[in-house]
Amino acid sequence: MNEMIEKLGFVLLGALITGIGYLIKRKIESKPELEILDKHQKVLDIHKKMSEQGLDISGLNQFASMLTEKSSAVQSHVLDLNTKSVSHMQTSSIEHITQTEMNQMASDSYNRSLVKMNEVYAQLMSKLDSDRTEAYGSAQVKWNEYIEAHARSVADMYKGGSIYPLIYYSELETLVFERTARLQSELDELVSQGN
Known part of the structure; x- marks a missing residue:
């Protein structure tokens, strides 16, 4: 069992x-x-x-295409600005240059890029309505604060060294080129729309 x-x-x-x-x-x-x-x-x-x-899907495709074109335009503007800056630096360069002279050249180059950005910014602002000018103005103030802080943080590695101004102004110039390219792209878009 x-x-x-x-x-x-x-x-x-x-x-x-x-x-x-x-x-x-x-x-x-x-x-x-x-x-x-x-x-x-x-x-x-x-x-x-x-x-x-x-x-619909075609609308999404058009939007994606517009973003791609805008990104390409910004990259093209950055490349153009960098090329102009480098060519100016090459015509200004001498065989024997001191660190102080390089620092001054970087400062001058940054100031030229800033003038160009401010010209594009003014043109863009003249094409916008009051709501958008206020938004762009606020963004520009915040952007200025950002680039100062960012350039200082990058250059701080060389704080106290003679190369500090060169690094600082070079970083500022790079950021100004990027901003100018974006502003130019926005301006180009408004102009193409007839504004």
Whole structure:
């Protein structure tokens, strides 16, 4: 009798293990189906939100294209500004130059880039309505604070050294080139729209 109960116990244990194994297998197999359903639901939600906002795939493609063109325009302006700065530095360079002279050249180059940026900024501001001029004005003030702090943090590695002004003004000039390029791109866009 004990032997029979023991055999029955093993059969029941085997059936229980088989059942648990089957349930685990089903759980694992259904996971990809749930993931697929979840992805479909997300796509449907995105489509619904796009429809509510009057957007379609072609509109998104146009927007992506516009951003790519704008980025290319900014890069083109930065390259142009850098080329002009380097060519000016090359015509000014001499065979033997002191650190003080290099520092002065960097300062002069930065000041020329700042004049160019301010010209583009003024042209842009003249094309904007009052709300946008206020927003751009506020952004420009914050940007000026940022570049000062950033240039100082970069140059601080050389604090007390004779190269500090060169690093400081070079960093400022790089940031001014980037800002000028962005402002020029905005101005170009407004001009192309007839503003």
